[in-house]
Amino acid sequence: MNPSKRILVVGGVAGGASAAARARRVDELAEIHVFERGPYISFANCGLPYFIAGEISSRSQLVVMTPERFWERSRVQAHVGHEVLSIDRARKLIVVRGPDGIEREERYDKLILSQGAKPIVPPFPGAGLPHVFTLRDIPDMDRIVTHLEKVRPKRAVVVGGGFIGLEMAEAFHRRGLHVKVVELFPTLLPVLDGDLARELQEKVRSASFEFRTGVGVTAIHADRVDLGDGTSVPADLVLLSVGVKAEVELARVAGLEIGTTGGVKTNGRMESSDPDIYAVGDAAETTHALTGARVRIALAGPANRQGRVAGANAAGGHQTYRGAMGTSIVRVLDQTVGLTGLNSAQAQKAGFSFITSVTRDSSHAHYYPGATPVVIKLLVEEGTGRILGAQALGRQGVDKRIDVLATAITGGMTVDDLESLDLAYSPPFGSANDPVNVAGFVAGHAVRGEVPSVSPETWKPSGELLLDVRDPDEIAETRILGEAMQIPLGQLRDRLGELPRDRKIVTYCQKGQRGYLAACLLRGRGFEQVANLRGGYLQARWNGL
Numbered sequence: 383m384n385p386s387k388r389i390l391v392v393g394g395v396a397g398g399a400s401a402a403a404r405a406r407r408v409d410e411l412a413e414i415h416v417f418e419r420g421p422y423i424s425f426a427n428c429g430l431p432y433f434i435a436g437e438i439s440s441r442s443q444l445v446v447m448t449p450e451r452f453w454e455r456s457r458v459q460a461h462v463g464h465e466v467l468s469i470d471r472a473r474k475l476i477v478v479r480g481p482d483g484i485e486r487e488e489r490y491d492k493l494i495l496s497q498g499a500k501p502i503v504p505p506f507p508g509a510g511l512p513h514v515f516t517l518r519d520i521p522d523m524d525r526i527v528t529h530l531e532k533v534r535p536k537r538a539v540v541v542g543g544g545f546i547g548l549e550m551a552e553a554f555h556r557r558g559l560h561v562k563v564v565e566l567f568p569t570l571l572p573v574l575d576g577d578l579a580r581e582l583q584e585k586v587r588s589a590s591f592e593f594r595t596g597v598g599v600t601a602i603h604a605d606r607v608d609l610g611d612g613t614s615v616p617a618d619l620v621l622l623s624v625g626v627k628a629e630v631e632l633a634r635v636a637g638l639e640i641g642t643t644g645g646v647k648t649n650g651r652m653e654s655s656d657p658d659i660y661a662v663g664d665a666a667e668t669t670h671a672l673t674g675a676r677v678r679i680a681l682a683g684p685a686n687r688q689g690r691v692a693g694a695n696a697a698g699g700h701q702t703y704r705g706a707m708g709t710s711i712v713r714v715l716d717q718t719v720g721l722t723g724l725n726s727a728q729a730q731k732a733g734f735s736f737i738t739s740v741t742r743d744s745s746h747a748h749y750y751p752g753a754t755p756v757v758i759k760l761l762v763e764e765g766t767g768r769i770l771g772a773q774a775l776g777r778q779g780v781d782k783r784i785d786v787l788a789t790a791i792t793g794g795m796t797v798d799d800l801e802s803l804d805l806a807y808s809p810p811f812g813s814a815n816d817p818v819n820v821a822g823f824v825a826g827h828a829v830r831g832e833v834p835s836v837s838p839e840t841w842k843p844s845g846e847l848l849l850d851v852r853d854p855d856e857i858a859e860t861r862i863l864g865e866a867m868q869i870p871l872g873q874l875r876d877r878l879g880e881l882p883r884d885r886k887i888v889t890y891c892q893k894g895q896r897g898y899l900a901a902c903l904l905r906g907r908g909f910e911q912v913a914n915l916r917g918g919y920l921q922a923r924w925n926g927l
Contacts, residue, residue: 386412388413388491389409389412389415389493390414390415390416390488390493391414391417391493391494392417392632393418393495393663394420394422394460395422395496395663396496396689397496397663397666397692398494398663399424400687401494401662401690401693402458403456404690404694405697406456406457408697409698414458415459416461417476418461419466420462420519420521421520422462422519424447425444426445426446429443430517430520430522431550431553432553434550434553434557436556436557437556441520448460449461449462461478463481464479465478468632468636469632471636471656474490475489476488476490492658492660492696493659494662494693495646495662497630497632498629498663498665499626499628499664499665500627501624502626506602508603509602511604513617514621514622515620515621516622526621530557533619535619537559537616538554538559538562539562539564539615539620540561540562540563540620540623541564541622541624542565542623542624542625543564543571543572543593544623544625545571548571549713560590561590561592562592562617563592563593563594564597565594565596567596568596569595570593571712574721574773575726575738577921577925578924581757581924582714585717585775586714586715586717594615597611602617602620605618626680628678629665630644630665633661633665636656637656639655640667643667644678645664647667648661648666648667650703651691651702651703652666652688652691652695653695662692663680663685663688663689666678666688668688670708671792672732672791673732675732677706677708679706681708681710683709687706707791707792708721708723709721709723709784709788711780717775717776718781719773719774719775720774720780720781720783720784721771721773721784722787723788726839729770734763734770735764735765736762736764737761737837738761738837739759739762740757740916741817741821741893741894742756742757742894742920743755743813744813745779745817746779746809746811746813748813749809750809750810754776755776755777756779756780756783757774757776758774758821760772760797762796762797762829766796767829769791769800772784772788772791779817783817783818786803786805797826798826800818800821800826801822803819803822805818824898828916833901833902834901834913835913835914835916836888836913836914836916838915838917838922841888846887846888847867847882847886847887847888848865848888849866850862850866850919851889851890851891852891852892854868854870863890863919863927875903881909883908883910885911886913887909887911888912888913888915889901889904889912889913890919890922892918892919893918894914894916901914
């Protein structure tokens with residue numbers, strides 16, 4: 383009998399544990415070892431903020447797999463407290479130091495690197511103070527919880543308004559702390575388009591949940607955080623969440639190619655520049671599923687799927703990783719934000735000619751109790767109508783809409799396809815025309831040019847007549863745009879004589895639908911220079927018009 387293949391995995395958690403489990407399913411006879419530097423072979427790192435918040439009651443629920451259970455279920459030998467120090471590619475060996483401090487060599491036929499990424503700690507004064515934390519693993523979580531319970535801080539500053547930063551801000555808020563998020567970029571969640579990010583900020587801002595954007599931190603003290611504009615904010619707990627850096631030093635010293643994004647460069651089989659060494663997870667550079675550009679996406683979903691591909695191939699399989707789109711979702715107090723595919727900056731950088739559309743519909747039938755608005759923004763390729771990206775914001779129903787749209791993008795679908803999607807409907811769950819369908823309707827009108835429209839993101843008034851077709855009570859609660867003329871939609875047919883026919887007219891309402899109807903009406907009555915402001919007053923507001 384031929385000797386069994388020896389597969390070694392460096393690092394556990396999402397990518398490494400998935401790789402080892404998949405390798406076992408492909409090759410029952412392979413000898414598989416996982417070496418994890420920390421105390422846990424596999425834990426739910428995405429669940430850490432929710433344990434800190436008190437929503438997950440038992441710490442043991444975060445431990446996904448123990449070494450004992452891994453052996454019983456998959457005959458994978460998992461070694462915790464074991465740090466891999468070096469790789470000898472010529473001899474196909476790694477050097478491992480165990481918890482006893484003894485170093486030993488381990489032979490491999492195939493090696494899988496899943497070392498993840500570590501939080502970036504900026505070099506400003508005070509970053510090492512005892513009330514300053516980062517969050518990567520369960521020991522980090524334990525230190526934060528201990529501080530919360532023993533010191534009982536009252537004011538937290540979260541440095542960084544990305545996904546983890548906002549999850550931790552929410553966790554501290556749920557624990558009763560006053561929270562201030564400091565973000566260097568102009569808005570929270572910089573991966574979101576600015577209009578949706580600004581709307582999110584306004585919806586969740588309160589006296590005890592605040593933001594400072596467009597400013598950085600210069601120093602941390604025992605009782606405050608100093609900002610770049612010369613001001614300070616009080617704090618007796620500080621969380622640093624300004625990004626992560628891929629752990630690739632082991633791979634770099636071994637001579638593996640490091641990609642432009644700072645991750646280990648891989649191909650579709652998750653092989654590195656050495657075909658006997660694979661890389662997965664936060665430390666792996668892969669490709670974007672839409673553009674083919676080199677990317678490093680630090681998310682648990684892609685890490686799991688990359689691990690499955692690498693594990694299968696290391697064991698003799700033939701699987702291909704098709705890339706990721708960065709589909710993400712985060713809850714911030716009572717709001718949920720989801721996104722998939724490209725945002726506007728990414729689409730522009732990739733060279734796409736695209737339009738955007740924004741719709742606001744109810745999470746389920748408006749007449750059934752509890753319906754709340756869902757905002758959907760689509761990025762659509764001009765000419766083809768292919769969906770390039772989607773973002774959604776609302777209290778409920780965001781998750782299923784962003785998943786449908788991620789599936790649509792993966793399938794290369796167009797806005798015409800969205801219009802005809804047959805989605806489940808019952809009043810407690812949706813509408814006869816789901817918000818996804820409606821997003822397709824609106825984007826489709828723009829793509830096909832059925833009624834000319836302008837985007838509040840790019841259009842600036844230049845002599846057009848703005849026509850506000852909202853009802854007077856709506857206008858009284860907000861304002862008009864510029865010097866807009868006001869004629870409610872219901873009165874428009876009877877007041878056409880008040881409108882000039884030799885001047886371009888841009889119609890708008892609150893959300894976009896009535897403005898579109900007004901544009902259709904005017905064109906049908908012989909007005910040739912008419913366009914609708916997509917997204918209406920609300921979208922114009924979030925874009926500074």
